[in-house]
Amino acid sequence: MSMIRVEHLSKSFGSQEVLKDVSLNIEQGERIVIIGGSGCGKSVFLRSIEFLEHPDSGHIFIKDDEITAKNANVNNIREHMGMVYQGFHLFEHLNVLDNITLAPVRLKKQTKAYAEKNASALLEMVGLEDRKYDMPAILSGGQKQRVAIVRCLAMEPEVMLFDEPTSSLDPAMVGEVLATMRLLARQKMTMLIVTHEMAFAKEIATRVLYFDQHGIYEQGTPEEIFNHPKLPRTQSFIRKLKYFSDHISSRNFDLMHLQGSINAFSQKYGLTPKASYQLQLCTEELVAEFIDYGYCDTDQISIDISIEYSESEHSVSLYCTSCGRQYNPFKVHDLGAHLGITILAHVAKKIDYTYESGNNLIKIDL
Numbered sequence: 150m151s152m153i154r155v156e157h158l159s160k161s162f163g164s165q166e167v168l169k170d171v172s173l174n175i176e177q178g179e180r181i182v183i184i185g186g187s188g189c190g191k192s193v194f195l196r197s198i199e200f201l202e203h204p205d206s207g208h209i210f211i212k213d214d215e216i217t218a219k220n221a222n223v224n225n226i227r228e229h230m231g232m233v234y235q236g237f238h239l240f241e242h243l244n245v246l247d248n249i250t251l252a253p254v255r256l257k258k259q260t261k262a263y264a265e266k267n268a269s270a271l272l273e274m275v276g277l278e279d280r281k282y283d284m285p286a287i288l289s290g291g292q293k294q295r296v297a298i299v300r301c302l303a304m305e306p307e308v309m310l311f312d313e314p315t316s317s318l319d320p321a322m323v324g325e326v327l328a329t330m331r332l333l334a335r336q337k338m339t340m341l342i343v344t345h346e347m348a349f350a351k352e353i354a355t356r357v358l359y360f361d362q363h364g365i366y367e368q369g370t371p372e373e374i375f376n377h378p379k380l381p382r383t384q385s386f387i388r389k390l391k392y393f394s395d396h397i398s399s400r401n402f403d404l405m406h407l408q409g410s411i412n413a414f415s416q417k418y419g420l421t422p423k424a425s426y427q428l429q430l431c432t433e434e435l436v437a438e439f440i441d442y443g444y445c446d447t448d449q450i451s452i453d454i455s456i457e458y459s460e461s462e463h464s465v466s467l468y469c470t471s472c473g474r475q476y477n478p479f480k481v482h483d484l485g486a487h488l489g490i491t492i493l494a495h496v497a498k499k500i501d502y503t504y505e506s507g508n509n510l511i512k513i514d515l
Contacts, residue, residue: 151210152177152229152308152339153198158207160193167193169363171207175308175341180334182350183343184374185360186386191343194360195312198341199232211308228256231301232310235317237293239285239300245272246281249300257304264303271299275329291322295329309333311342324501324512331505348457348468351375351392359383391418394455400440400448404433411456418458424465427496427515428456434489435469435478435511443476443509467513475504478511 153175160168167190175181183191196202198209200216200223209217216226239248249271250264259267272278275295285293294314301309311330315323327349333340334353344350350357350371357374359367359382367374367383375392378384393414395407408429415425432454444450453470478490479500494500499514 151175152179152212153341154208154210155198156208156210158194158197158209159205160190160197160202161205166363168197168204171364173358173365175339177307177339178337178355180340180353180355181342181358182354182356182371183341183358183360184345184347184350184386185366189360190363191360192312195232195310195341195343199227199230199310224256228304229306230308230310231298231304231306233294233297233301233312233314235313237285237290237297239293239296241285244282244284245277245288245296248285248296249303252300253303268299268303271302272296274332275299276325289322290318291325294318294322294326298326298329298333308339308341311340311344313343313345315344315346324503324510328503328505328510335506347375347459348392348455348466359386361386391458392455394453397436397452397454398450400444400450402436402450404436407432407436407454414456414458420458420465424515428465428467431467431493431496431513431515432469434493435467435513438478438490439469439471439476439509442478443471443473447473449473465515467515469509469511469513471509471511472507473509476509477502477504 151174155171155173158168158171171194183194185191193202197204204217207217208215211226211229214226215221216223243251246265246268249268250261253259253264253267254261269278269281272281275298277292277295280288280292288296315326318326323346327346330342331353354371356368357371358365359374361382367378367380374383375387378387393411395410411429411432412425415428436452436454439452440450451472455468457466457468479494479502497513497515501512503510
């Protein structure tokens with residue numbers, strides 16, 4: 150059954166045509182990621198589904214109910230959906246628990262006791278149960294966004310809409326919000342996500358939509374869109390976002406092959422010799438650190454390395470995922486005994502570490 154069905158949607162602002170004849174079906178359990186340049190209509194499309202923007206023409210069905218119908222009960226239909234925005238939109242005069250329970254009590258007529266019990270469970274799920282009596286003002290941006298997600302989940306939606314939920318966050322806080330969204334993906338939540346986090350999009354999406362020329366210019370699996378785009382404007386967009394990945398499953402992995410592959414990637418996309426050297430150095434030290442200290446009692450190695458290069462932003466990020474016990478290389482007590490990590494920390498502009506579902510996740514911006 151289609152959770153969302155969009156038929157021939159069009160929307161203009163004055164003489165500016167933003168969306169033209171857009172149609173889309175989203176099935177239960179799908180994770181649709183929308184990518185594209187600024188001003189291409191991604192957010193307008195999402196807001197139209199929520200009926201925060203009123204389309205000029207076309208029809209939008211949420212399950213079997215048309216939210217664009219003249220006599221539609223918009224508020225009732227919206228209860229099928231939860232929407233998370235770029236800003237957090239928490240009520241600053243209410244604590245975290247009251248922010249979450251307000252709508253379930255008033256709109257769904259839940260008892261306060263039931264709503265608070267459910268809210269506590271959801272907060273525990275995202276690692277914030279101990280902050281439920283805090284006021285929003287003392288929370289970090291990442292914590293506020295996680296509360297905003299929980300506030301949506303408390304209404305028991307069948308579909309979650311995310312409008313660039315990490316765009317207003319510092320890099321160190323992005324990981325905790327993406328980890329929460331990964332958790333929802335594992336729970337088979339239907340999601341429609343507008344994001345500029347391309348590595349995340351490639352990882353989580355069941356289908357990717359590239360928006361251009363007033364609508365869905367091209368769509369396909371992450372493999373099809375990121376690695377084999379067919380249409381010229383998609384190809385041009387993707388060429389600005391380049392990826393490299395490798396998997397390590399043995400202590401005796403071929404380091405020279407890995408380094409050679411990184412060097413070839415760097416040369417292909419015009420990275421400077423310094424950037425290439427930094428990538429090779431950081432990769433070698435990070436992999437060695439996990440093999441020596443993260444897998445000290447087992448030979449079952451599983452490390453994934455990926456590199457993301459944005460031509461338009463001239464930025465390079467290194468991602469490392471290592472399964473097994475929790476181990477943060479950057480929190481060791483004696484950095485003198487971990488010289489490679491000391492060097493890596495000095496080279497990096499930003500380092501983000503999280504531990505999620507048995508995986509150490511590290512993002513390094515160079």
